[in-house]
Amino acid sequence: MTTGTTQDRAKQAAGRRAAAELCHDGMTLGLGSGTTAHFFVRALAERVADGLDVVGVPTSQATGDLARSLGVRLTDLEAVSELDLTIDGADELDAQGDMIKGGGACLLWEKIISRASRRTVIVSDASKLVTTLGQFPLPIEVLPFGWTSTARLVTDLLRDAGYDICAPVRRPGSCGPLVTDSGNYLLDVRLGAIQDAATLAAELNQIPGVVENGLFINMADAVVVGHADGTTTIREPGDISGQDTNA
Known part of the structure; x- marks a missing residue:
């Protein structure tokens, strides 16, 4: 089996x-x-x-x-x-x-x-x-307009918060980037372990271009x-x- x-x-x-x-x-x-x-x-x-x-x-x-x-x-x-x-x-x-x-x-x-x-x-x-969230890559839904700028701001926020990360990866689809049902892109970022999920969720959503993030608190x-x-x-x-x- x-x-x-x-x-x-x-x-x-x-x-x-x-x-x-x-x-x-x-x-x-x-x-x-x-x-x-x-x-x-x-x-x-x-x-x-x-x-x-x-x-x-x-x-x-x-x-x-x-x-x-x-x-x-x-x-x-x-x-x-x-x-x-x-x-x-x-x-x-x-x-x-x-x-x-x-x-x-x-x-x-x-x-x-x-x-x-x-x-x-x-x-x-x-x-x-x-026990601790973060092994699964955190999805962040972003507007297509200016998404590379949004990704840089996400990277800066996460590094300032103490996460040693690679740059977020735009999720691929079958033909080009994956597009959500709302017409947006998804950035995936590997954090390893999230120590304060509620604070991180709120801070991510303050970044211009971020529509929502995958932390459900x-x-x-x-x-x-x-x-x-x-x-x-x-x-x-x-x-x-x-x-x-x-x-």
Whole structure:
């Protein structure tokens, strides 16, 4: 059995539990992006086919396409004032519930939709749980106009903050630079270990040309962790990297 197959089993278990236990009739749901969140969307679609009455707001065009293809009814933030719940994934998640997101290039929509929700629950396999954020490259979404100048300012800020880094790398796409659903570029930077994520997130967003960054601070209300044997646990911020308490 390959590692990938084992990880997919864990992701699917987390997505299925979130769909089974957290989604109820009448809810407006934020539908996350990435592989684990898409397992959730597929499980949600099964419940919709069985009669569950919900409406979703997708965090990316890809998630919207998937949900529509599976029969999940969609709306947008212009039509609803507040979402009941967002279910999304993470690239890294620490014990306090702070995250790095954006590996799938959807961080801006994901952050907007999470902030518009009463609750955000993360679905994850155990490999995403870390003691300190920063091993996963931090994505920073920037305007295409003047992006090289923005990248220099990002580099200066990070070096002044004590990070020994290489210059941010503009993420490539299939033909030229990757362009996000909002028409922007992504810069990826390897920090190694982030000591004060909240301060860094705020400072990055003060740079002209930075649209948003992939640090999600105080946004996870709980995490559903899937395991390779198909079991799951639900953990609260403050104990996300701790012992399993709910098999």
